[in-house]
Amino acid sequence: MTGVGVSKGVALGQAQWMRLTVLLPIDNTPINPSEISTEKSKFEDARQAALKQIRALVTSLRMKLPKEAEIFQAHALILEDEEFVTPVIQLIEQQCLPAGAAIYSITQTLKDTFLAMDNEYFQARAQDIVDIERRLILNLQGTPPVDLQLLEPGTILLAEELTPSETAGLNTEKVIGLATRLGGKTSHTAILAKALGIPAVVGCSELEQIQDGDQIIINGDTGEILVNPSSVERQSALNAQKLQQEREIRFAAEVKLPTETLDRHQLTLAANLSHPGMTAEAIKAGAEEVGLFRTEFLYLGRDSAPSEEEQFQVYKTVVEGMAGRPVIFRTMDIGGDKQVPYLGLAEEDNPFLGYRALRICLQEPELFSAQIRAILRTSAFGPVKIMFPMVATLDELDKATAIVKCIGKELACEGIPSASAVPLGIMIEIPSAALRAAEFAAEVDFFSIGTNDLIQYTLAADRLNPKLSSLYQACDPAVLRLIAGVIEAGRKRGIPVGVCGEMASQPLGALLLLGMGINELSMSIGSLPEIKSLIRRTVYSEAARLVQSALRMRTTQEVQMHIQEYLNGH
Incomplete structure (x- = not known):
């Protein structure tokens, strides 16, 4: 059976369906x-x-x-x-x-x-x-919830779907894996399973065929589930578990070592953060920078926009938490699919191509100015960079840059401390910006490629549509050529180019980006140790030759097989 792997690892154990406490029927009869x-x-x-x-x-x-x-x-x-x-x-x-x-x-x-x-x-x-x-x-x-502590050791828990509370209540000494019929990779169940270190597969429509007591193997890497496996399959699962344990020990031992290849090519490993409380965890995992701090969490789920002071306190916490390591603040990527009712934004048929991010900022100068003031004030407490998302034209960049310069002068006149020069950069996530990368490179201090959107815009494939998953591929030759062109434009101009999209956190994608000459890879905290280990075991000149071959290939499948063959051999 196949679902979606959301928490890495292999588990071999006995299936046990979670029997929820039955809720009594809801009485809709009007009361007196x-x-x-x-x-x-x-x-x-x-x-x-x-x-x-x-x-x-x-x-x-x-x-x-x-x-x-x-x-x-x-x-x-x-x-x-x-x-x-x-x-x-x-x-x-x-x-x-x-x-x-x-x-x-x-x-x-x-x-x-x-x-x-x-x-x-x-x-x-x-x-x-x-x-x-x-x-x-x-x-x-007045009904107590189901007691998950009563499960037997070695249990692989099966459920229609788990709530976050139920997942958080799992005893990891007894539950060694979980699988659900419903759910997705961004659910809090998935997030909690990963944090607990429990291999997990969600969205497996055939799960109901499994009976209590069945021996099963779940693979959180591939999303595969084997029911009543053979002795050979069981031994393979045990071998995979041992290998994973050895890999994790090796990753942990390398966290504090330099991010460099075997032939001494260096790059920066950074973390994508969405909350100020994540800095200590990022540093522990080996982050040398915050390559993307998502500021939009401050704007969602509330009745009014956050004040300048509220933002300043949050941003200051992040900068101080990183203890001298640079922090790239992405200006608010709101609108479209991230609704903020207090702005009165109209519902759109195609929010990914709609009124969002920098487009809103340039139309809402007071909203934008409050955020820029807060970020610039934060620069007095540590190295800070500002990054604009969804930039399509040079005109947009010119307007945003002018606003930042104007606010910098205002703060100086008011006697409010801030850095004399805060680096400005853009996310390259729209093909028009990628195609004009050489012109943009002359105007900014750095690039960060947002591969998630760049892929879907280049291939006209909604990244959230499961029917288009075979089309939405980072290894597509057109996508790779755009990325390579952006990196080359940055190199010629002498500005660093990073990647903050999902591609950076996948070994296959990271190897391709390394071979293209990327300067920085930014990813979720949990992916940092594995990617650092990959980089430290790679010869940069070999990766560069691999990429040159990949850029000449006709199909996505050819690229994937080409790179995966190298990874398997190493």
Whole structure:
């Protein structure tokens, strides 16, 4: 069987289906007006009990998974938000709905809102609403949740879908792997499984064919599931586990060593961050820089834009946390599929090609100026760079650069400390910018190639559409030639070129980029040790020759086989 591998590793164990505590049917029968006060009290009691449970979970997680604890902190914020609480109370008061029906109505609306979004990340947030809904209903009915501590050691847990709370509650001494019929790679279940180090496969439609007690092997790298494997397959799984353990030990031993090839070619290894609390983890994993700090998290899920001061405090925390290592702040990539209601943006048929990122910033000067002021103020506390996303034309760049220079002069006049010169760069993610890379290189201090969007725009293939997965490929010759041209343009102008897209975190992609002469690879924290180990075991001149051959190939498959053959041999 095949699903989507979301947490690396191989697990061999006994299948056990998770039997959820059954929720009693939701009673939609209107209540008597005299019962309104009672139902409101029931809702409030269930809400307070949920908050107490979540806070206890956050406290326990902060010791072992501090970053992942923030998932549940967000759950608590939703339960405390008047925009969630007030509509539930209004349904009880105005429509005489029982508390359970009112909760269900509001959470269904929230789920539907997330599921309707084009962005896979936000679609996955619907599962957080399911988690909150289930917790409230169980508390309302006075039913304890299923006890996952009762599972037998060596269990591979199977489920229709796991909520984040259920995943966080797994005992890793007993659960050695998990597989679900539903779910995606950006779900919090996937994120938590990876953080817990549990091999996981999600989105396996055939999973229901597996019975309790079946011996199974799950491969979190490939997404494959073997049911009742042969002795040869079991031994192969054990060998894979041993090899993975050896690799992880080797990766950990190399984290603090230089990022250089066997023939002493050096480059920078950087981390993509989306939260200020991730800096210590990034440094521990070997990050030499923050190659991409996603500032848009400050703008989402709120009623108004963050103030300059609020942004400054967050950015300052990141810079100080990196202790002298450079931080590249990407200006807000909002709009399109990342909705911000307070801006009143119209819904778009094709948000990836719509009104977003720098296009909004140039039309909303007050919003943009507050962010630029905050970033420039942060530059007084450590090395900072500013990067503009979604740049298509030189005119856009000229306008954004003029705004930064103007604000720099304003801060100087006001006597507010900031660096005398903050490097400015752009993301190369639109083919027009890639094709005119030589002209852009004359105007900026650095490039960072956003391969996720560059691939989908070049091949006209939506990266979130599973039917187009065979077309959406980083190894497509057209994509590779665009990337190679951008790197060459940067080299001729003497500016560094990095990659902050998913391609940098994959061994095959990283090897190609290394051979093209990339200066920096920026990726998720978990990928840093493996990519550093790959670089340290590669001869740069060999990688360069591999790339020259790859750039002449006709098909994606030829490129993949060519590079994979080298990786297998080394």
